[in-house]
Amino acid sequence: MQSAPLPETLANLLGLDPNSTAVMIVMSLIGAGLIGTLMMTNTALAGPWAKRKITAAFTDRIAVDRIGPYGLFIIVADAVRLLSKELIVPEGADRPAWDLAPLIIASTALLGFAVIPMGNGIQLADPEVGLAYVFATASMASVGLVMAGYASNNKYSFLGGLRAVAQNLAYEIPLILTGASVVIFAGSLQMSEIVAAQQQSLIGPLPSWYAFVNPFAFVLFLIANLAEVGRNPFDIPEAPTEIVAGYQTEYSSVYFVLVYLGEFIHIFLGGAIIATIFLGGPAGPVLPGIVWFLIKIWGVFLFTQWARSAVPRVRIDQLIEIGWKGMLVLSLANLLLTAVIVGVTV
Amino acid sequence: MSLEKPSRDTALDVGVTEDGLDYDALADLLGGHVLDREEHLNAEGFVIRPDEVQEVLSTLKEEAGFDHCACVTAQEYDDRYESIYHLRKYNDPTQELSIVVPSPKDDPHNESAARVYDTADWHEREAYDLVGIDYDDHPDLRRILLPETWQGHPLSQDYNQDQPQIVSLREHANPLEDDKRSEDDPDTMFVNIGPHHPATHGVLHVETVLDGEQIADLEPDIGYLHRCEEQMCQQGTYRHQIMPYPDRWDYISAGILNEWAYARAAEDLADIEVPEYAQVIRTMAAEMCRIASHELALATFALDVFGDFTAVFQYGIRDREIVQNLLEDLTGQRLMFNYLRLGGVAWDLPEPREEYFEKIRDFLDDLPHKLEEIHDLVTGNEIFQMRCVDTGVLSPEQVKQYGATGPVARGSGVDYDIRRDDPYGYYDELDWNVVTEQGGDNFSRVLVRLREVEESARIIEQCVDLLEQWPEDDREIQANVPRTLRPDPDKEIYRSVEGAKGELGIYIRSDGTDKPARFKIRSPCFSNLQTLPEMSQGEYIPDMIASLGSLDIVLGEVDR
Numbered sequence: 001m002q003s004a005p006l007p008e009t010l011a012n013l014l015g016l017d018p019n020s021t022a023v024m025i026v027m028s029l030i031g032a033g034l035i036g037t038l039m040m041t042n043t044a045l046a047g048p049w050a051k052r053k054i055t056a057a058f059t060d061r062i063a064v065d066r067i068g069p070y071g072l073f074i075i076v077a078d079a080v081r082l083l084s085k086e087l088i089v090p091e092g093a094d095r096p097a098w099d100l101a102p103l104i105i106a107s108t109a110l111l112g113f114a115v116i117p118m119g120n121g122i123q124l125a126d127p128e129v130g131l132a133y134v135f136a137t138a139s140m141a142s143v144g145l146v147m148a149g150y151a152s153n154n155k156y157s158f159l160g161g162l163r164a165v166a167q168n169l170a171y172e173i174p175l176i177l178t179g180a181s182v183v184i185f186a187g188s189l190q191m192s193e194i195v196a197a198q199q200q201s202l203i204g205p206l207p208s209w210y211a212f213v214n215p216f217a218f219v220l221f222l223i224a225n226l227a228e229v230g231r232n233p234f235d236i237p238e239a240p241t242e243i244v245a246g247y248q249t250e251y252s253s254v255y256f257v258l259v260y261l262g263e264f265i266h267i268f269l270g271g272a273i274i275a276t277i278f279l280g281g282p283a284g285p286v287l288p289g290i291v292w293f294l295i296k297i298w299g300v301f302l303f304t305q306w307a308r309s310a311v312p313r314v315r316i317d318q319l320i321e322i323g324w325k326g327m328l329v330l331s332l333a334n335l336l337l338t339a340v341i342v343g344v345t346v
Numbered sequence: 347m348s349l350e351k352p353s354r355d356t357a358l359d360v361g362v363t364e365d366g367l368d369y370d371a372l373a374d375l376l377g378g379h380v381l382d383r384e385e386h387l388n389a390e391g392f393v394i395r396p397d398e399v400q401e402v403l404s405t406l407k408e409e410a411g412f413d414h415c416a417c418v419t420a421q422e423y424d425d426r427y428e429s430i431y432h433l434r435k436y437n438d439p440t441q442e443l444s445i446v447v448p449s450p451k452d453d454p455h456n457e458s459a460a461r462v463y464d465t466a467d468w469h470e471r472e473a474y475d476l477v478g479i480d481y482d483d484h485p486d487l488r489r490i491l492l493p494e495t496w497q498g499h500p501l502s503q504d505y506n507q508d509q510p511q512i513v514s515l516r517e518h519a520n521p522l523e524d525d526k527r528s529e530d531d532p533d534t535m536f537v538n539i540g541p542h543h544p545a546t547h548g549v550l551h552v553e554t555v556l557d558g559e560q561i562a563d564l565e566p567d568i569g570y571l572h573r574c575e576e577q578m579c580q581q582g583t584y585r586h587q588i589m590p591y592p593d594r595w596d597y598i599s600a601g602i603l604n605e606w607a608y609a610r611a612a613e614d615l616a617d618i619e620v621p622e623y624a625q626v627i628r629t630m631a632a633e634m635c636r637i638a639s640h641e642l643a644l645a646t647f648a649l650d651v652f653g654d655f656t657a658v659f660q661y662g663i664r665d666r667e668i669v670q671n672l673l674e675d676l677t678g679q680r681l682m683f684n685y686l687r688l689g690g691v692a693w694d695l696p697e698p699r700e701e702y703f704e705k706i707r708d709f710l711d712d713l714p715h716k717l718e719e720i721h722d723l724v725t726g727n728e729i730f731q732m733r734c735v736d737t738g739v740l741s742p743e744q745v746k747q748y749g750a751t752g753p754v755a756r757g758s759g760v761d762y763d764i765r766r767d768d769p770y771g772y773y774d775e776l777d778w779n780v781v782t783e784q785g786g787d788n789f790s791r792v793l794v795r796l797r798e799v800e801e802s803a804r805i806i807e808q809c810v811d812l813l814e815q816w817p818e819d820d821r822e823i824q825a826n827v828p829r830t831l832r833p834d835p836d837k838e839i840y841r842s843v844e845g846a847k848g849e850l851g852i853y854i855r856s857d858g859t860d861k862p863a864r865f866k867i868r869s870p871c872f873s874n875l876q877t878l879p880e881m882s883q884g885e886y887i888p889d890m891i892a893s894l895g896s897l898d899i900v901l902g903e904v905d906r
Contacts, residue, residue, distance in 0.1 A: 059660035155537050159559065159887075232653060233729055241545035241650045242888050312729045313653035315888045316559060 006031040009121045031124050035113050042294070043264040046301060048078040054302065058309035087253040094151035101151060101247075102255045104144035105262030112137040112269045115191050119282025119289020123192070130191035131183060131277070135176055138228065138269055141262065142168040145237060148259070149247035160246025163316055164230075164237035170323025171227035171234075174331040178221045181331075181338040182210050182277045195281035211278040217334050218278050222303070224327060225270045227319070230263070232308040236316050271300030359411030359435075367441045372410055376402055387614060387839035389442035391430065396449045396456030400483070403431065403445065403462040411435055412443060413746045415463035417840065417868035419853045420473030422503050427454035427479050431466070432840045432853070432868075436746055436760055439768045439849075444840070455480035458487075465749030468876050476501040476576075491569040491905060501577065534562050541570050545650050545891045548901030552878075552894075559886050564879045568872075571905040579865035584612055584831040585688060588865075593682040595867065596903040599638035599670065600846040602631045602677075605686040610770055611841040611852035612688055616833045621822040622772070623813075624690040629772040630809035631676060631685060633802040634669050639846035640753075640795040640802075641666040643898040647792060648724060650895035651733050658724055665716050668709050675702060688831065690824030695813065706810050713803050717796060725793060734789035738881040738893030741786060748880070749873040752848025753798065754897055757791035759784040764844040776808045788889075791896040830860050840868075847871050847898060867906055871899040 007027035011018040018024065049064065049072060056063030064071030089098070115130040117123040127133060142164060149161015183189055186197040202208040211218040227234040238246040248259045275281060275296035282289030314322070361371040369390045373380050376392065379402050384391035394402050406412045412433040419430040431445040449456045458481035459466035470481045471490040478499030481487055489496060495513045498505045539545075539552040546552065549570035555563040575595060582588040592604035606628060613620060620628075645662025652658060670680055675696050677685040685692050696702050724730055740750070745758045755762050763780040765773045781797040783790035835858030842851030848870030857863035874897050882890035 059657045060664060061660065155535060163559075232656075235653055239653060239888070241653055242891050244544060308654065309657050310723070312648075312651050312727060312733055313888070314729055315733060315886055317886060318732060 005126050006035070006122055006124050028124065032114070035118075035122065035124055036110055039110060039113055039265060039268060040261075042268060042297075043261055044075055044079075046268070047260060047264050048075045050301075051305060054305040055309055058306065082257050083254060085253040085256075087255065088250075090153055090250045092153040093250070094153065097147045098151035098250075099255075101144045101148035102251060102258035102262065104147065105141050106258045106265065107262075108137050108140035108144065109262055109265040109269045111140075113272065116272045116276055117191050117195050117281050118272075118293045119291075122290060126190060126192050129189045131179060131189045131194065134191075134269075134273055135179065138266070138273070139168065139172055141266055142172075144262070145247050148251070152247070152250040154250050156243045156245070156249045157247050159243045160237045160239075160249070163239075163243075164247060166316065166320055167227060167230070167234065167236055167323075170320045171224050171327065174220065174323065174327035175224040175228055177328075177331040177335050178217050178224060179273075179277060181214065181217050181335045184335070184338050184342050185210060185213065191276055191281075194277055195283070198280040199283060207280055207283065209278060209280040209283075214334075214338065217338070220327065220331055220334060221274065221278065224331075225274060225300075226304060226307060227323070229267045229270045229304065231267070231304040233311045233314050234319060235308070235313055236319055239313065267301055267304055268297050270304075271297030274300050360409050362411075362441065367443070369443075372406075372443065375409060376405060384444075384446060384838075386444050387837060388841060389444050391444035391446040391838070393446045393448065396447050397482075399431075399445075399447055399457035399459055400461055403433075403459050406433060406443065406445075407462060410443075411437070412441075414439070415459065415465050415469075415749055416842065416849060417851055417853065417866065418459070418466055418469035418473055419840075419864070419866040420477040420479050420501075421855065421864040421866075422454075422477060422501070424503075426451055427477065429456060429470075429473060429479060430838075430853070431459060432851070436755075436762050439762070439764060439842070442840070444838075449479060453480075454478060455482055457482050458484035460484055463749065464747040465873055465876060468872065475499065478502045489569075491572040493569075500574070533557060539887075540567075545894065547646060547894070547899060550875075550894075550899070550901055550904075552890075554887075554890075556887070561882050561885055561887065561890055564882055564890065566875055566878055568875070568901070568904050571901045573902070573906065575906040576865050576867055579608075579867075580862055583860045584616070584833070584862065585827065585829065585860070588612075588862075589686065589688070590682065590684040593684060594902065595869070595906065596639075596846065596850075596871070596900045597681060598642055598846075598900050599666065599673075599681060600635050600900075601681060601683040602628070602635045602673075602685060603639075603843065603845045604850065605683065606632055606771070607841075607843045607845065607850040607852050609686045609688060610843055611839055611854050612831075614841055615837060615839045615854055615856060616688070616827075616831055618689045618827055619825055620689055621825055623816055623821050624823045624825075625772045626809050626812050626816075627691050627695065627823070628686060629776070630806050630813070631673065631683075631691075632771070633805045633809075634673050634676075636802045636846050637799050637806075638666045638669040638673070640799050641669070643753075643795055643846075644720065644724070644792065647788075647892070647895040647898070650891050651730060658720070661716075661720060661723070665713075668712075672706060672709060675705070687824060687827075689827040690822075694821060694823050699814075703810055703814055706806065710803050710807055710810075713799070717799065720796065725789070725796065731789065733888070734787065734792065734892060734896075735785070736787050736789075737885060737889040738788045738896060739786050740877055740881055744877060744880050745786075748877045750848070750877050751870050751873065752845070753791055753794045754848065754874045754877070756780070756782045757794045757896075758786035762849075764842055764849055768842070770843060772809070772812075773805070776805055778804050778808075788892050788896040791898075795898075832858060832860050834858065842868065845870055847900070847903065848874060869903045869906060871897075871901075871903045872906075875899050875904055 007024055008018045010027045010031055011023055016023045052063040064074040067073040067077055112134045114124040115133055145164035146161045149157045186194040198209045200208050202212055230237055251259050279296050282293040284292030360375045361368045379394050379398050380392045382393035412435055414434040414436050416434050417432040421428055426448045429447045433443045435441045447456045458470055470484055473479050474487055475489040475491050535556045537554045537556055539554050541549040541551040551567040553565045553567055579588050592608045593601035595604045641662045645659045648658035674680050677683040740758050742758050742760050745755045745760045759782055761782050766780050778801045781794050783794050833856040838855045840851055840853040842849045850870055851868030853866035854862045855864040881893045
């Protein structure tokens with residue numbers, strides 16, 4: 001299923017020369033715009049509408065159903081409402097940092113999608129260190145959270161920022177170590193290679209997706225990912241009943257939209273990583289690749305919402321204990337075992 | 347019989363005899379401290395000197411076993427001020443004694459009881475705030491319900507209600523100003539949790555000093571919802587104007603329990619006998635209120651621990667809705683029931699009766715299944731247990747020191763339930779159990795509430811059986827009560843019922859008119875909230891929030 005990255009496909013489609021740098025730059029920008037728009041559309045659907053509908057289904061309610069079919073036009077209404085609100089800047093906010101934080105939170109998550117193969121040739125770039133790049137961009141959001149927490153000049157924001165750092169440190173390492181076990185299986189950091197390595201059959205019609213090959217690593221990764229995107233039981237940096245809204249307490253209007261958007265893109269990026277390295281990327285029968293890919297990331301989104309509706313939040317010290325004493329040990333053991341098994345069999 | 351109290355070891359205390367309390371023996375114990383003896387309707391009152399309060403109270407606590415200072419009532423007479431300490435025993439609340447402390451009109455002050463009973467701390471602050479009595483040797487005598495800048499004491503005789511409160515803006519510039527407490531220690535941070543915060547269940551302000559995320563010091567600041575409830579009752583007539591008001595104290599579906607507190611005190615004061623049929627209806631309606639209140643307590647506690655409007659919250663609300671509908675059928679109202687009357691209830695069960703009984707039975711039949719669901723989702727959840735077991739621990743000694751009652755006391759293993767220990771209504775005729783848990787932590791308090799829902803369901807079931815078989819010509823819902831009720835002058839009474847949150851007591855002094863001369867509300871939430879600093883010292887913020895949730899306070903009742 002090796003296909004040319006998106007800019008080349010676009011250049012060929014328009015009959016332009018793929019070897020010209022200028023053409024490639026323009027085509028890359030167009031490609032980035034397309035992928036960005038696709039992900040933002042998903043986020044727009046998820047944030048104001050799907051999230052409400054899903055939570056309502058879990059909690060015996062109906063949720064939005066007044067505007068448009070199935071209440072879908074609430075997306076437009078919410079956009080207008082949120083964007084037309086007053087932007088309140090707290091007294092004593094650390095200005096450039098306070099303004100930059102929402103941008104960082106939203107944009108870094110979007111960057112990660114550049115190397116994700118979404119099927120049907122939709123992949124902006126396919127560098128050899130694709131997986132490392134994805135993890136790097138996903139982790140950058142923490143910087144935004146700390147900036148937001150520290151620059152807001154609010155004690156709740158400050159606590160939220162501190163919690164965010166503590167949480168991400170505790171979970172980033174198990175997350176990456178578990179991801180590394182997949183790299184040992186696939187023998188490559190390149191995303192397309194990892195996807196390609198999952199296409200053989202494992203037993204009968206069951207493909208050798210790493211979720212089936214190593215379910216243990218899959219579960220570890222799912223849990224670490226919940227902490228990474230900050231959803232129950234690990235929504236500690238926001239913890240509405242404890243520290244109001246954590247790092248985002250002081251953000252309103254457009255900035256709030258950016259922070260909120262960033263969170264949802266982050267969930268989808270987590271879903272995209274899981275889909276790519278554990279669920280065979282865009283692979284699937286009958287339907288086109290991109291559709292399968294979207295189904296998989298929405299599946300992960302549904303999982304996070306399920307957890308959010310049903311699972312209590314752990315305490316920050318308990319989370320750090322689980323992270324450092326439990327998850328880290330397990331993910332190291334997983335890595336070691338994988339290395340031994342792969343070393344023996346190959 | 348299930349209502350038998352497991353062990354009564356009050357027999358060793360001074361003054362305890364087979365047929366009740368021997369006040370002469372108690373007077374002998376105190377010797378010359380007793381200046382005079384008064385007859386209150388619920389107990390005798392010993393008049394003592396204002397500078398001997400600590401000595402008298404600690405003697406009574408240590409040697410006569412009065413371990414529960416239920417309430418402190420302060421009031422002003424034409425010639426003196428007076429503080430009354432209503433003492434009881436956790437083992438047997440029918441053994442009561444009032445300690446009456448008069449103090450001079452021109453300079454009202456008496457010794458504080460806060461060194462003997464921790465609970466007196468807040469009660470005396472309230473007395474100082476509203477009536478204006480100074481308490482010597484009080485650890486922290488400040489206003490508690492009214493703002494620091496308030497002028498005058500609203501329940502004192504010379505207070506002019508029409509006088510506007512003129513306070514300069516400078517004095518009021520920032521009431522939430524940073525506390526100086528954190529400045530001494532650079533490692534700590536002062537945080538105002540509330541008055542507007544998602545987890546304070548109303549307008550509670552918790553001044554918190556944090557060391558990292560751990561709580562170094564904490565002080566609840568109340569009074570944001572003070573609505574002059576005692577004064578409102580003092581201006582209403584016994585017969586008609588007071589009864590609708592208790593619904594507004596604990597406004598979270600515990601209305602009938604509150605009404606009953608007033609009804610019990612006033613009926614005993616005016617010597618009104620309530621027909622049995624009405625008592626059964628009252629008992630049934632009160633237990634419905636208890637279920638509704640406990641369901642909501644569980645729902646909001648889950649909200650605090652789960653962290654969002656999650657499934658548990660909605661399930662709690664869903665189940666409460668059914669009880670709410672039953673109460674609506676009975677009383678015509680969903681929250682402000684106004685159903686009880688002095689001497690009975692407002693009207694009989696809704697017609698057709700069979701249909702109503704059927705509805706109640708359907709609810710009771712579904713209840714075990716629903717509780718099972720909640721147990722699966724909440725108490726069986728390992729993360730929930732991780733959060734709640736061994737957090738917010740309150741020892742039985744602390745419970746008694748702070749005068750905590752209700753599910754908070756029973757969660758710490760203090761077996762105290764007014765319904766059984768000081769029976770009223772129809773409770774002593776029915777078969778049910780008092781629920782206790784030994785843990786004293788947040789988890790125990792949740793379990794107690796869940797199990798009490800089951801017990802309430804048992805009570806309702808028995809009431810329905812009784813009501814169904816009640817002969818038609820004997821359905822008397824209201825005793826004969828004069829149109830205008832004027833109890834004899836200078837009668838005093840303190841009576842309590844088991845409200846949803848604990849011992850809800852009312853003190854009334856009559857002066858011969860159709861309105862009470864003094865109306866004092868002993869709110870269980872007020873006393874329970876005092877335990878919060880003990881519970882959360884050294885714990886993390888999330889545990890403090892959970893403890894606050896497990897106390898199940900309603901600010902309308904705390905601030906009154």
